[in-house]
Each structure stands twice: as C-alpha cells, then as structure tokens.
Amino acid sequence: MKIYTGTGDRGKTSLFSGERVSKSSPRIEAYGDLDELNSVIGAIVASLDGDQRPLKEELQRVQAFLLDAGAWLATTPGAASSRFLKPFTQAPAQWLETVIDRMNASLPELKHFILPGGHLSASFAHMARTVCRRTERRAVELVKQENAATEAIKTMENILVFLNRLSDYLFVVARYCNHVGGQVDVLWKT
C-alpha cells in the first residue's frame, strides 16, 4: 500500500476535521512537536538495556497516550469527526504522578541543578523533556487562540496537564537512567 497521496505537496495539509491549513499553522506546529516528542521517546526506549523492560513498557504507554493526544490536536474543537477520537481524561496525568513518585523514591535526593547528559538513554530523556516543554508551549498557544466547545476545552486542559506532568516524568526518567546505568548526575558548578 502506498503511503503518499501528494495532497500536501504545495504546503497545505488536511486536519482530521477536514480543514485545509498551512503546514506552518499553529495546530500543525503543535502536533508536529508532539510527533517529535514521541520519536525522541522512541529513541529512549531503543537506547535502554534489555533488563529495563518495565521502563520500556512504561514509555511505550506514554507513546500511546501521545498518539491519542495528537489526534485531538489535529482536530478542530467541536468538529463532527471528534466522535472518532478516544476520550482524553485526567487518568493519564494521574498515572504519571504515580510512576514519578515511585521512580523518584528510588533516586538519591537532588540538591543542585544538574547538566543534561550522562548515559545515552538519560541524554535522550533530557532531550525528550525539552521537546515536551516546547510541545506544551505550542499547545498553550493553540488553546489561547481558539474558542473551543466546552467538551473540547476540558480535553485540551487534560492534555496540557498531561504534557506538564510528562516533562517532570522525563526529568525523573533521565535521572533514573543514569542511576541504573552507573552514571552519576553531573552537577552544575557555578
């Protein structure tokens, strides 16, 4: 099956809700960044050692949530096609809080700023964290620009909370990867 249609060759693309928009429009920027974030998380997974199966599965669950969120970002709020989308509730953010607390409890207490880096998987996690923050900024901008229907606003709020929590999670993942990889976090020396 061919994967290309050629319908985006002139700088426009279709939203899931049918509108033709510029590929540089805020909505495309937002879900494009989300896509980038998902790819970097894929790189974390690929760089993890074989014995890190639970963390791999956790990250792949995050990737699935990001696909759900991306579908909402690709749809104009209130559009009829929203009925095909999986509801995005508060549950993913609440789940992240649980895993952050659990993982953080296994790490040495942090009293200083650290430099992003260390083990390859930790470096990818820091990269994902920064892409996540950018995605969050784009999503905030998108929400500000649109007069969304009530149900859609709730969904976008849930996605914003998820993204905010996700960058915290990725920070902890970076520290965890260094910890289990035998690397000491490099402290920022002023």
Add this chain to the structure above:
Amino acid sequence: MENVNTQGRFSAVLRARRWLAPGILEFRLQRPTGFDFIPGQFVRFVLQEGYQREYTMISETDAETLAFCIAVEASGRFSQAIQAADIEAAFSFDGPLGHFVFQGPANPAVFVATGTGVAPFVAFFRSGVRGALLLHGVGTADRLIYRPVLQAGVQSYVACITGENTDGREDTDLFAGRVTGYLETRLAPGVYDFYLCGRRAMIRDATAIIDLRFEGSRLFIEAYND
C-alpha cells in the same frame, strides 16, 4: 460521545451476487450479529492465505445483508475468490474501519468519485444524506453504477465521461471530461465540504484544484490503492 471505535473479526456467508456493469460486481453477505457501522466505513476482508482487501459497505446500516461493489480484476485475488465462491461460502473480515463519513451540513457538500469510489456515497444516500452535488467519473457511461439511486439522492448528479464521445446524447447530466475538469471549469467559487473517493491520482489533482479555487473548504479523503 458516540462510540464508533468498536471493531472485531467477523465471519459472514455469501447470500447473493450480481453484475452491475462490465467488470463490476455487487455481492451481499449475511450481516453478522453485533456488526454495526456508520455509512462510509469499510471492512478488511481476510483470505485464508493472509491476503487482505478493503471494501466499503453500500447497504443501509440496518439491512439484513451487507452489500459491496467491487471492480473485478483478472489478477485480483479477492475479486476472483468472490466471483467463484458458492452461495453460502463464508468470508472473514475485520471492521468496521475508517473515518470517511458524512460530517453534517456545515457547508454545501460536493461528493467526487471515480469508478467504484462511488460506494461510500451510495451508503450516504441510503442513510438519508441529501442535498449534495455528486460527480461520478467513469470511462464509459455503462459503468455509471447506481445512477438511479444517486440521482434520487443528490441535488445535482453529474456523470463525468472520459472514454467515449458524448455528442448527441440526450442525457442532461453528462460532462465530457474528468471530474477534475468539472471542478476546474464548472463548479462555482465558494466554500464547500469536498469528499473525494477514488484513485490517488484523482485525489492529488482534485486537492490541488480545491486549494487553488475553493479556499476555506474542508476536504475528506478516501484513497483507493492503485
């Protein structure tokens, strides 16, 4: 929120089969218990050896049988199988699948199909969608399947003929040329909801015209494999 994501593997027996036009076959399967769909959705047939083929339902959503229309190709494994199958033979499929469904009357609707790409629009009309312009592109007029059904359901029906001379014909709904030619030269400027179903080349060319001539329109696409 309506749940439209329920999918599964179903098995259904062949109930009937008939030729609609040279090389175009309609077949009906007994509708399996628990199988629901939205007009415009399709299923993915699975042959025993793992070969898969996707076809859109053209029947009413509450009909006892699921109807499909397919272009029969000499090298098409599924179309040869369905053509040769005994009545009561069982076929497996996954579904319902796809999001190519009517989005409501936000803008005037323009349905554009080539060949058997008219299938989802037949399903739309059979579910009560009304008031659209339908362009059906075919090589020759004998391949204008479901013409009466479509003419009854749409506000305007235009048969776009590319492979034969239409001079002297009395049909008033004929356009000599491609569906893209009609979009380029006949359709009045405006904001529409375009629904395109057919081969990728048509979809690519139609999209370029829509971007150029009908800014602000919405576009919904179902591309057939070439």
